[in-house]
Amino acid sequence: MAGDFRLFIKDILTIKAPKKSPLALRMIVLTFAMLCGIYICSICLKQISSRTNIGFLNVQVLQRPCEPHIIEPWEKLYVHYPLPQTFSRAECRCHPVRYFAILSTQRSGSGWFETLLNSHMNISSNGEIFSVKVRRSNISTIVETLDKVYNLDWLTSASKNECTAAVGLKWMLNQGLMQHHEEIVKYFNTKGVSAIFLFRRNLLRRMISILANSYDQDAKLLNGTHKSHVHSPHEAEILARYKPTINTTMLIPNLRQVEEMTAKALENFKSTRHITLYYEDIIKNQTKLIEVQDFLKVPRMDLKSRQVKIHKGSLSQQVENWDDIQKALSGTLYESFLHADYRM
Ligand SMILES: *[C@@H]1O[C@H](CO)[C@@H](O)[C@H](O)[C@H]1NC(C)=O
Numbered sequence: 001m002a003g004d005f006r007l008f009i010k011d012i013l014t015i016k017a018p019k020k021s022p023l024a025l026r027m028i029v030l031t032f033a034m035l036c037g038i039y040i041c042s043i044c045l046k047q048i049s050s051r052t053n054i055g056f057l058n059v060q061v062l063q064r065p066c067e068p069h070i071i072e073p074w075e076k077l078y079v080h081y082p083l084p085q086t087f088s089r090a091e092c093r094c095h096p097v098r099y100f101a102i103l104s105t106q107r108s109g110s111g112w113f114e115t116l117l118n119s120h121m122n123i124s125s126n127g128e129i130f131s132v133k134v135r136r137s138n139i140s141t142i143v144e145t146l147d148k149v150y151n152l153d154w155l156t157s158a159s160k161n162e163c164t165a166a167v168g169l170k171w172m173l174n175q176g177l178m179q180h181h182e183e184i185v186k187y188f189n190t191k192g193v194s195a196i197f198l199f200r201r202n203l204l205r206r207m208i209s210i211l212a213n214s215y216d217q218d219a220k221l222l223n224g225t226h227k228s229h230v231h232s233p234h235e236a237e238i239l240a241r242y243k244p245t246i247n248t249t250m251l252i253p254n255l256r257q258v259e260e261m262t263a264k265a266l267e268n269f270k271s272t273r274h275i276t277l278y279y280e281d282i283i284k285n286q287t288k289l290i291e292v293q294d295f296l297k298v299p300r301m302d303l304k305s306r307q308v309k310i311h312k313g314s315l316s317q318q319v320e321n322w323d324d325i326q327k328a329l330s331g332t333l334y335e336s337f338l339h340a341d342y343r344m
């Protein structure tokens, strides 16, 4: 090819003979110009493509930490710009992300609360990750799991796209949280994780919900499948047909135990940035959900859940031995649990 080319040039240079027709000469010059053009073009293209490659690399290497949005100095700890390994945050790379954990107890409305949060387009709450025992075997596995969640690399159906602005999980007090509270508080306070406490005021209603739910684990009232949460009034009605009997001997000690556990959790985690919510308050007044969104610093939205409450209405209709329960609690600190505290 190069040889051809040289011959070609030689040809042109030696074309002096006026005998050759001007047309042929023009054709040769034209062809030569074309070849030159193609050659130059190909070199140019090569350079352009290699330059863009280099440019791309530069962008990767020089990718600077995002300029913080205008925030108060105390907030700095709570604002993050994660670089997930599993995907690119693309256009939201420089949108801040906040970390949270919903700290709760079973049957306190946290499942419902979490579906509400996940209906927000910028919130990803990844469920009860620590219900799996190996993840909470020791503080190293806990930290490893949390790191993955907060780096947006924990992929669940709740994971949003690159524009997640608040990421977290649901964590029950008995899932290693109280056991390792010192290290976890330290993690929260160094990584800037905010805690959302969610408890239930009426612990008697909670107890009924626990008993009914554990009964259904064996009975499987809904066509042979056990469900802890339902999405239709029909299913809710079937589950609510079962009325547990509460052993009144253990009733007061049980209520006290739960009360003490929640008080202890609040005490242990009091140094973290936190908000305390009660299930009943959210049901009564949905403006509580605005408070939560403000706490997480996400844009305010209307939050929705498809879950249907299982036990509604009067407590006396929900247990088998109402009279015994009334007798046991009357005149005690827990008497108020007997009275209806909200309407649905
Ligand atoms: C929320 O998500 C939307 C859509 O993905 C995105 O356009 C918006 O920037 C996000 N907001 C925040 C505060 O990250």
Ligand SMILES: *[C@@H]1O[C@H](CO)[C@@H](O)[C@H](O)[C@H]1NC(C)=O
Binding pocket: 134, 137, 138, 140, 141
């Ligand atoms: C923590 O638990 C994991 C899984 O059970 C185990 O592989 C690891 O050795 C444990 N680490 C420590 C420090 O005990």
Ligand SMILES: *[C@@H]1O[C@H](CO)[C@@H](O)[C@H](O)[C@H]1NC(C)=O
Binding pocket: 222, 223, 234, 235, 238
């Ligand atoms: C159980 O299955 C039957 C037949 O498939 C259906 O009609 C009924 O609605 C189901 N009941 C529940 C509670 O899912």
Ligand SMILES: *[C@@H]1O[C@H](CO)[C@@H](O)[C@H](O)[C@H]1NC(C)=O
Binding pocket: 247, 248, 249, 250
């Ligand atoms: C109630 O609980 C106590 C203590 O655990 C037990 O001794 C008693 O038999 C229980 N009563 C019933 C009716 O199950």
Ligand SMILES: *[C@@H]1O[C@H](CO)[C@@H](O)[C@H](O)[C@H]1NC(C)=O
Binding pocket: 285, 287, 288, 291
């Ligand atoms: C709902 O709660 C907000 C504050 O969270 C309060 O300002 C408002 O008055 C409450 N509304 C009702 C109907 O209780």
